[in-house]
Amino acid sequence: MLITQVRPRGSKAKTTTPQTPSGDSLSAGDVLDFASGIPGFPNARQFELEGLAPELEPFCLMRSVEAPELSFVLVPPGALFPDYSVEIDEQHVTNLGLDSAEDAAVMVVVTLGEPPTANLLGPVVVNRRTRAAAQVVQYQAGYRAAEPLTPRSGA
Numbered sequence: 001m002l003i004t005q006v007r008p009r010g011s012k013a014k015t016t017t018p019q020t021p022s023g024d025s026l027s028a029g030d031v032l033d034f035a036s037g038i039p040g041f042p043n044a045r046q047f048e049l050e051g052l053a054p055e056l057e058p059f060c061l062m063r064s065v066e067a068p069e070l071s072f073v074l075v076p077p078g079a080l081f082p083d084y085s086v087e088i089d090e091q092h093v094t095n096l097g098l099d100s101a102e103d104a105a106v107m108v109v110v111t112l113g114e115p116p117t118a119n120l121l122g123p124v125v126v127n128r129r130t131r132a133a134a135q136v137v138q139y140q141a142g143y144r145a146a147e148p149l150t151p152r153s154g155a
Helices: 090-096
Strands: 002-005 031-033 046-051 060-064 071-075 085-088 104-111 124-127 133-135
Touching: 046 071, 085 090, 085 104, 090 124, 090 133
Parallel strands: none
Antiparallel strands: 002 085, 031 046, 046 060, 060 071, 071 104, 104 124, 124 133
16 A cells, blocks of 8 residues: 655655656646546546636646546645645556555546535545556545535534
């Protein structure tokens, strides 16, 4: 099992945001390969990353190659949830070909509603080298599938 801790840029802790120390990063035009599809869309297996307007960074769009009308907004969770960590079980480690936590880029799906929310329960994990990807459910972490992007009341 791999455990990754995400931190905002500039933090001294290890990070699984898209930029790696070697400069290998996820960027617009990259095609992510979900070998098993994603929950609810088993036939959508390849998704191309698309940049949004500069003022919307670090958000991006992940659009299905097979069904271009299917797309998801993604964001590196460290930018919004600095204490978020992800456990990647051995099956996903093997299927994604991850050799270390540094090989994994973590993104979360954002739902644009009132308020907008992030799916912290099912992050997208991408092998930075191969672009193999999977949605890795965090069964015992206590995260929610619809975590508000606005501060919690009383926080």
